[in-house]
Structures are given as structure tokens and as C-alpha cells.
Amino acid sequence: MSLPDYTIIIQFVIFILTWMIIGRLLFKQIASLLEERTKRTGGARQEAERLLAKVEELSSEYQARVEEVKREAREERERMKKEALKVEKEIVEQAKQDAARTISDLRVRLEEESIRVREDFRKKAPELSRELVSQVLGRRM
Secondary structure, eight states: OOOOOOHHHHHHHHHHHHHHHHIIIIIHHHHHHHHHHHHHHHHHHHHHHHHHHHHHHHHHHHHHHHHHHHHHHHHHHHHHHHHHHHHHHHHHHHHHHHHHHHHHHHHHHHHHHHHHHHHHHHHHHHHHHHHHHHHHHTSOO
């Protein structure tokens, strides 16, 4: 009779014992290293997400500030435009008044000159008429 072949059972027992020894020594260390790595990368990932949220917040604030500055610039441009139109209107009004004053002064001067010329003509009219008659008639009067 032959003895039963227990080599498979012995190999199985050796495998289980090796597994348990390696599991305690090696697998636990590997598992703790993996867990530590996960914690570190998870922390770094959380930090990256926090920084990304901060960047988005700062970007939003920046955009809001840019829009506010643009709005203020538009308001300032409109205020300056209104002020320029007001100054232009004042200048035009002043020019109209100056022109009206100048025209009035010229009319007065023209009227005075007209009166002076008429008076001058009235004084010289008798002499001019004698001279005209003399020329027409060809003799002195």
C-alpha cells in the first residue's frame, strides 16, 4: 500500500502560513503606506481645490471691480460731456450777446454817421446846387 500523497496539503499549509506571515509583515506596511499616500494626496487635492475656489473668488472680484471701473468711467465721461455741452452753450450765448452788442453799436454808429452826413450835405447843399446849376447852364450863378 502506498502512502497517500500529502504534498498538496503540505503546500497548501505552507502557502497559508506564508500568506499570514507576509500579510502581517508586508501587507500591513504596504496598506499603511498606501493609506498615508492617500491622506497626503487627499490633503493636497483639498488644498488644490481650496486654492482653485480662491482663484475663482478673486477672479469674480476682479471682474466685478473692472465692471465697476468701466461704469464709473462711463459716468465720468457722460458728466464731462454734459459739462462740455454746458460750457459750449455758455460760449455760444456769450458770442450771440457780443454779436448783438456789436451790431447794436454799429447801428448806432451808422445812424450817427448818417446824421452827420445829412447835416454835412444840408450845409453844402446850397453851394452844390449853385455849382450844379452853373455847370448845367454853363455860367456862374
